Amino acid sequence: MKKYGFGVDVGGTTCKIGFFENSGNMLDKWEIKTNTENHGASILDDIVASLESKLADAGISKDEVEGVGIGVPGPVKNDSVVCECVNLGWGTFDVAETLSEKIGLPVKVGNDANVAALGEMWKGGGQGCQNGVMVTLGTGVGGGIIINGSIVGGVHGAGGEIGHMKVSETETETCGCGKRGCLEQYASATGIVRLTKQRLAADDAKTSLRSLPEVTAKDVFDAAKAGDAVAQELVEEVGRILGGALGSIAVVIDPEMFVIGGGVSRAGQILLDAVQKYFKERVFKSCQETKFVLASLGNDAGMYGCAKMIFNA
Template sequence: MEKVLLGVDLGGTTTKLALINVYGEIIHKWEIATDISENGKNITMNIAKAIDAKLEELNEPKSKMLGIGMGAPGPVNFTNGSIYEAVNLGWKDYPLKDLLEVETSLPAVIDNDANMAALGEMWKGAGEGAKDLVCVTLGTGVGGGVIHNGKIVHGISGAAGEIGHMTVVTEGGAPCNCGKVGCLETVASATGIVRLASEALGMAGEPSLLQERIQEGNRLSSKLLFQCALAGDSLSKSVVDRVGNYLGLALSHVGNVMNPEKIVIGGGVSNAGDILLEPVRKAFELYSFKRVRKSTKIHLATLGNDAGVIGAAWLIKNRLNPS
């Protein structure tokens, strides 16, 4: 096996790992459960054990590994690789980089997981070739990564790119986990979309395909909503259009400030495809500045769940060899 990088995408439930060559090609990938017990104190040790076990399985020496890049939830102090706070892991001012290097005996670099996804899409995905890029991830929450001139924008306290906490509902907004109300995350995440759909069903004055599917025993989910919208259900389509309008509004603000070459939409919700992308683009055209809407293009992400590990590999590769 040639010299490789290890990309790690740390999640609250599972941790994705991948051996990746210096050209961004995945050689081998796997995942392990994330042990969040005792405030996540076993996470770095478990990752180290998983690496050793995989190398033994592949009959490859550790000397072929150049380093580890890891995407972690929450804001990251990029200067020392510590985590300011990761609520779902129980971390606060947690020295993740130092602990990971001690456990693995390899150089490591840490950044926010959404930033890593943005770097992955820039290197090998929908943002390939762009040095000014914004990536938005729509999943259980809404994350974001901002890249300017090929480098991640962190901000003074590691909170740059928190697109999910832009206020898009100024009156009567739903509470967000961040403590505010009306955040984009409350209307464009998978959970936020389900809430909007549930509200629409409660106010519906006539039958809908979505209601029929639920009565047949299907669980209300963003995936079911998009399926019904694709099938022509007017109630579902109205909810999707509403989500698209909120997201397009938020992205217009991002575009007006950053004027990136590309805005890439990823995460599980983006699997809806064009039925979501069309109202997003329509709203972006409506709300963005003329020069922005002519020069900034919106695309769906192409790397799926691999974006984070590929971006993490890119970051450690470039940290080790900045040229």
């Protein structure tokens, strides 16, 4: 029987909302502003108004809707309790219970990176995979772990926070989390730029990167593809650090695949090749053939994952 569900990916600027059939077909998507004034007090009410408007326009009753899945930028416990979302102004409270009371539908809540992982395993780059890890390489490094088709959120809602794995004992600069030597400091877009600046300051080796007014991670990969030796060294370094970190994850959970997403993933095969090279050097023999694929849903991944939480229930 055809049923429906909503996937709501709440960000600091906008809420991305998808309306789905339980087959996974997205019928419509739209955005509303995330009003963070007064500690985000109106965010849930704004979401309810938007969802109810959509149902009225579509002529669909709530009896035909399985529920609402919602992704948030912060730790989540038990598909329900949000443990502080600084970007939204929220403290710790039961989002699922509160939203369910407001809209009269079942609600499940997940961390934004985790629900994106679930979406990619359902309808994206990892489609059909029941045991996988998504790595999001953007301004920071995010992650999501899916085991037997479900999110591993952890006791404290911190499951999948792979960006804060310690990968260096000698780092002197501080990560955004307050620690030193986190994966995010090397494999994120900002981390790659940081490594590049350090490399350019180390000597006067000839490289096209020196002629750029402001180097980006994309510039590094583009230069490496064009044969720039310094850029190729940097890509190797990122591959060594990220491949090693994913190797450590693999010997713990033995995933079927890693799905690599985020802005840095647009580098494509050159990134996958560098990561796989060092991953294979690091891991136990049984994990050697773990697959690496690129994410394919882009900014829609979170909406798909949120909907999947509801359809999994």
